[in-house]
Amino acid sequence: MQMRSYLLLFVLVTTLLAGCVKDRDVDLNTADFRKFTLVMPASWEQFSSQGFDSQVGGITNGKDTLRYDYGWYAYRFQQETTATHKRTNLVIASRPALLVVPKQPNKGLIGIYVQVDETNKFNLYGENIKDEAMAVRIMRSVKFK
Numbered sequence: 001m002q003m004r005s006y007l008l009l010f011v012l013v014t015t016l017l018a019g020c021v022k023d024r025d026v027d028l029n030t031a032d033f034r035k036f037t038l039v040m041p042a043s044w045e046q047f048s049s050q051g052f053d054s055q056v057g058g059i060t061n062g063k064d065t066l067r068y069d070y071g072w073y074a075y076r077f078q079q080e081t082t083a084t085h086k087r088t089n090l091v092i093a094s095r096p097a098l099l100v101v102p103k104q105p106n107k108g109l110i111g112i113y114v115q116v117d118e119t120n121k122f123n124l125y126g127e128n129i130k131d132e133a134m135a136v137r138i139m140r141s142v143k144f145k
Contacts, residue, residue: 039141074121
């Protein structure tokens with residue numbers, strides 16, 4: 001009976017550990033967007049859009065899409081208040097940044113805002129993202145040139 005308990009415990013622990021390792025086993029690539037880079041899963045693709053006063057585009061895996069805006073007027077997430085979002089100040093690429101995550105998972109805007117220099121601002125955001133943990137991981141990987 002005791003051997004059966006140990007075997008069951010071993011199977012449970014092995015299963016839990018396999019689940020934890022899964023995220024680290026994702027193949028990652030560094031994507032270059034001229035003014036910045038970010039690390040994303042190899043299964044994601046980058047795209048560009050037409051911007052008038054900034055560089056805009058994004059990345060997608062077909063389910064989730066993150067868009068970026070690099071320029072003078074990037075959105076600062078003023079509408080995402082503490083009533084609806086977790087607002088966290090952090091450092092990205094040695095610059096102060098703001099991370100907003102919806103309090104209700106997978107419903108609403110998730111993103112980062114960074115003041116790159118005296119003139120340029122940057123944001124990377126998505127709406128109703130299914131894999132918020134991966135989105136945050138991608139956002140935290142941004143590096144400016």
